[in-house]
Amino acid sequence: MSVNFVGQINDTIGPADMVNYILRRLLGVIPMLIGITLISFFVIHLAPGKPTTIQQSLNPKVSLEVRERLEKLYGLDKPLHIQYLSWLSRLVRFDFGRSFSDDRPVLDKILERIPLTLTINILSLVLIFLVAIPIGIRSAVKPNGLFDKSATVLVFIFFALPSFWLALLLMNLFGVQLRWLPISGIKSLDFEYLGFWGKLADLTWHLILPLFVSCIGALAGLSRYMRQNMMEALRQPYIYTARAKGLPEHKVVYKHALRNALLPVVTILGLSIPGLLGGSVIFESLFALPGIGRLFYEAVMMRDYPLIMAELVIGTVLTLLGNLLADIGYACVDPRIRYKK
Amino acid sequence: MYQVPSIMKKLPIPLVVFLFLTGMALAEDYGDAIVMGSIGDARTLVPILASDTASSDITGMVFNGLVKYDKDIKLTGDLAQSWEIKDGGLTIIFHLRRNVLWQDGHPFTAHDVEFTYLKLIDPDVKTPYSGDFERVSSFEVIDDHTIKVTYKEPFSPGLSSWGMSIMPKHLLEKEDLNKTDFGRHPIGTGPYVFKSWRSQEKIELTSYKDYFEAQPYISRYIFRVIPDESTLFLELQTEGVDSTGLTPLQYLRQTDTPFFKEKYRKFRLPSFGYTYMGYNLNDEKFKDARVRKALNYAVDKNEILRIVLLGLGRVCTGPFVPESWAYNKDVIAEEYNPQKARELLKEAGWKDIDNDGILDKNGMKFEFTVITNQGNEERLKSAQIIQKRLKEIGINMKVKVLEWSVFLSEYIDKRKFEAVILGWALARDPDCYDIFHSSKTREGEFNFVGYNNPEVDRLLEEGRRIFEEDKRAEVYHKIHRLIYDEQPYMFLYVPDSLSVLHSRFRGIQPAPIGIGYNFIKWWVPLSEQKYKK
Numbered sequence: 077m078s079v080n081f082v083g084q085i086n087d088t089i090g091p092a093d094m095v096n097y098i099l100r101r102l103l104g105v106i107p108m109l110i111g112i113t114l115i116s117f118f119v120i121h122l123a124p125g126k127p128t129t130i131q132q133s134l135n136p137k138v139s140l141e142v143r144e145r146l147e148k149l150y151g152l153d154k155p156l157h158i159q160y161l162s163w164l165s166r167l168v169r170f171d172f173g174r175s176f177s178d179d180r181p182v183l184d185k186i187l188e189r190i191p192l193t194l195t196i197n198i199l200s201l202v203l204i205f206l207v208a209i210p211i212g213i214r215s216a217v218k219p220n221g222l223f224d225k226s227a228t229v230l231v232f233i234f235f236a237l238p239s240f241w242l243a244l245l246l247m248n249l250f251g252v253q254l255r256w257l258p259i260s261g262i263k264s265l266d267f268e269y270l271g272f273w274g275k276l277a278d279l280t281w282h283l284i285l286p287l288f289v290s291c292i293g294a295l296a297g298l299s300r301y302m303r304q305n306m307m308e309a310l311r312q313p314y315i316y317t318a319r320a321k322g323l324p325e326h327k328v329v330y331k332h333a334l335r336n337a338l339l340p341v342v343t344i345l346g347l348s349i350p351g352l353l354g355g356s357v358i359f360e361s362l363f364a365l366p367g368i369g370r371l372f373y374e375a376v377m378m379r380d381y382p383l384i385m386a387e388l389v390i391g392t393v394l395t396l397l398g399n400l401l402a403d404i405g406y407a408c409v410d411p412r413i414r415y416k417k
Numbered sequence: 418m419y420q421v422p423s424i425m426k427k428l429p430i431p432l433v434v435f436l437f438l439t440g441m442a443l444a445e446d447y448g449d450a451i452v453m454g455s456i457g458d459a460r461t462l463v464p465i466l467a468s469d470t471a472s473s474d475i476t477g478m479v480f481n482g483l484v485k486y487d488k489d490i491k492l493t494g495d496l497a498q499s500w501e502i503k504d505g506g507l508t509i510i511f512h513l514r515r516n517v518l519w520q521d522g523h524p525f526t527a528h529d530v531e532f533t534y535l536k537l538i539d540p541d542v543k544t545p546y547s548g549d550f551e552r553v554s555s556f557e558v559i560d561d562h563t564i565k566v567t568y569k570e571p572f573s574p575g576l577s578s579w580g581m582s583i584m585p586k587h588l589l590e591k592e593d594l595n596k597t598d599f600g601r602h603p604i605g606t607g608p609y610v611f612k613s614w615r616s617q618e619k620i621e622l623t624s625y626k627d628y629f630e631a632q633p634y635i636s637r638y639i640f641r642v643i644p645d646e647s648t649l650f651l652e653l654q655t656e657g658v659d660s661t662g663l664t665p666l667q668y669l670r671q672t673d674t675p676f677f678k679e680k681y682r683k684f685r686l687p688s689f690g691y692t693y694m695g696y697n698l699n700d701e702k703f704k705d706a707r708v709r710k711a712l713n714y715a716v717d718k719n720e721i722l723r724i725v726l727l728g729l730g731r732v733c734t735g736p737f738v739p740e741s742w743a744y745n746k747d748v749i750a751e752e753y754n755p756q757k758a759r760e761l762l763k764e765a766g767w768k769d770i771d772n773d774g775i776l777d778k779n780g781m782k783f784e785f786t787v788i789t790n791q792g793n794e795e796r797l798k799s800a801q802i803i804q805k806r807l808k809e810i811g812i813n814m815k816v817k818v819l820e821w822s823v824f825l826s827e828y829i830d831k832r833k834f835e836a837v838i839l840g841w842a843l844a845r846d847p848d849c850y851d852i853f854h855s856s857k858t859r860e861g862e863f864n865f866v867g868y869n870n871p872e873v874d875r876l877l878e879e880g881r882r883i884f885e886e887d888k889r890a891e892v893y894h895k896i897h898r899l900i901y902d903e904q905p906y907m908f909l910y911v912p913d914s915l916s917v918l919h920s921r922f923r924g925i926q927p928a929p930i931g932i933g934y935n936f937i938k939w940w941v942p943l944s945e946q947k948y949k950k
Contacts, residue, residue: 084545109823124826125823132783142544142545179461179595180601185616211570239670244651255655259657260643261618261641261643262618265450360644366618370617377822
């Protein structure tokens with residue numbers, strides 16, 4: 077994505093320009109949001125089936141008249157554009173509506189899932205970075221050496237393994253055979269009776285398998301990217317200078333090369349932000365984790381329109397914000413961008 | 418001064434001690450918890466709003482209806498002590514139990530029943546169950562414990578409809594039922610009190626000390642949501658859940674290890690439903706009854722039972738299950754007879770004129786597509802077996818699998834199908850008016866095959882008006898015979914209900930209705946109790 081700052085007459089971009097830029101980007105979110113939600117709303121309604129069809133159908137106790145009456149109560153008998161406009165008018169008041177499946181406020185349903193999804197995703201991200209970056213560095217420092225070759229094979233094996241298969245195998249091994257780890261869920265049955273540290277330990281214990289499975293596939297991408305960037309950085313002229321000056325090797329690698337190699341990683345961080353509030357329905361179903369992925373999937377299956385729209389809005393806002401943060405972060409971290417020349 | 422009963426003076430001391438000790442050992446212990454595994458979470462705990470299994474499982478523990486089914490599948494009183502049927506079935510008078518308390522201490526009265534009834538017929542309440550209650554012409558509270566319900570015309574299935582959970586008027590009269598917080602924190606009259614609900618994780622109930630029948634022995638009922646079947650089975654292997662359903666494969670092949678034999682008991686009980694292949698009776702090919710009968714001869718149902726259910730079920734002979742009193746024992750399923758199938762088809766005008774292996778008639782080949790819903794392995798396998806057998810007599814059947822909501826809204830509701838494989842989960846009352854009466858063929862109604870038989874129509878109407886079970890049974894026996902003979906469906910099988918329960922639970926007594934009917938009498942000996950507290 078190209079970055080376009082409008083600077084002042086001076087060489088550098090000052091704080092006033094940044095604020096200006098940010099405000100303009102934020103304002104730009106609004107028309108994008110309307111466009112995306114409009115298209116999404118109509119596309120969702122293109123799918124055949126209504127919430128009332130699925131909930132009550134083929135239950136001989138629920139007659140046709142009852143279903144028609146339920147449709148009216150949900151407002152589904154009004155024309156599409158009216159339904160969209162009434163949804164939009166409620167949205168600007170931050171009223172996301174009520175879920176069709178149990179009439180609870182949509183925001184409540186999403187918010188109660190966010191802590192878990194966020195925790196898992198953030199921890200996942202941290203772990204991936206903590207493991208992949210050192211692998212990438214070490215591989216780059218001695219390219220095609222023993223470490224590099226074996227690490228490459230290993231991360232690609234992990235990348236290729238289907239995560240649900242791996243999950244079940246590990247659940248069987250560590251859960252059933254060895255009885256070291258719990259099989260599913262996020263809390264033990266007697267969670268409420270544990271003290272604070274007990275609760276923390278219980279949660280950690282439950283998160284070990286899910287985190288392991290979710291991180292393992294992603295190591296390949298980041299570590300290869302890191303390796304590439306490091307090798308780039310180590311080829312730069314200033315590295316020769318540093319070595320010629322007599323600097324110890326670890327300073328050359330960590331103080332000079334690494335800092336430059338990390339710059340593109342900032343972009344990746346920014347682009348990962350929308351993903352923080354996403355979840356995999358397969359993963360969450362397997363481990364019985366009450367996360368956002370399952371919520372969204374079930375909402376789509378049940379044609380729970382208010383819930384689907386709310387999740388799309390949140391996803392859109394996060395994507396756009398994430399892009400913005402990535403751009404700003406890059407500008408802050410890379411001095412070259414701050415100078416107009 | 419304590420007087421030893423004189424009889425005990427005559428018995429030797431060791432015997433007395435022995436009797437005393439065995440008396441102690443045979444007494445049931447209170448305590449422990451049962452952990453149920455479920456694929457889905459409940460949706461709402463307002464009993465008249467929810468139609469999914471998970472919600473009904475929970476509300477069934479927290480609430481009572483006026484009537485319920487006993488172990489022999491006969492209607493018996495729950496909150497109603499007794500009832501009288503008057504005026505040829507137009508009026509039912511319920512005499513309610515006294516001294517029943519809501520779980521918050523408030524007394525239960527007829528006004529709660531009236532309140533529940535008014536909400537059931539309220540057009541602004543999103544309840545799917547209003548149908549049966551709209552047939553009531555008047556509802557009168559005679560006194561705090563007597564109710565008089567009058568129907569527009571005699572309606573015998575109406576009696577069982579009063580198994581609907583009764584809701585507390587004093588807590589809900591000012592609430593909007595659709596949105597009330599009561600749906601997340603219910604209070605009922607039933608054996609278990611709601612304690613907590615962590616969405617998509619677990620629901621916990623504790624036993625109600627003042628339950629009008631008796632305090633349940635098991636102290637806690639825990640409902641764990643585990644959406645993946647493989648994970649659920651793994652949890653079973655670590656005793657993380659105490660009870661769950663099993664597939665035929667799991668029942669026969671995967672639960673015979675020493676671990677399972679020691680820790681769990683398996684149950685194979687009759688289920689109350691059947692699977693069938695329905696024909697669109699407005700389609701030219703299926704209008705002729707001889708064609709449908711031929712197809713019935715061409716498919717070996719025992720083969721389907723063997724392969725799909727591994728033998729754990731029975732062949733279905735009509736719209737009733739063997740446990741129902743409406744079932745006609747004299748209706749026997751036709752044997753597998755492909756020769757007879759070919760003869761009948763020939764009679765109906767289907768011959769292989771161009772020798773390509775497929776039957777023809779008037780230039781049209783006998784080809785059709787059967788649809789079924791995604792996610793049901795058993796129906797898909799049944800379809801494939803039927804496909805093979807029909808190919809052998811010259812019929813080309815294709816199988817199409819569709820996502821559930823598309824399946825319902827685009828194909829079933831709009832009658833855009835040739836044949837369909839589906840199942841019915843039946844209510845205990847045998848009234849199948851909604852499925853087979855010729856008036857129920859509008860879009861969205863359940864006679865989507867388009868069955869129209871004036872004699873069956875008359876019998877269905879009659880069956881709903883009679884209250885005496887013996888006379889009603891005669892009517893339904895006739896319906897069973899007529900429908901099987903006409904074959905609007907190819908009736909396939911009645912699957913068995915397979916489940917597993919941790920062996921520490923005592924007091925289980927399998928009966929025609931299943932094992933859950935006496936749940937409040939299940940108990941765990943102190944020494945084996947797993948969940949203290």
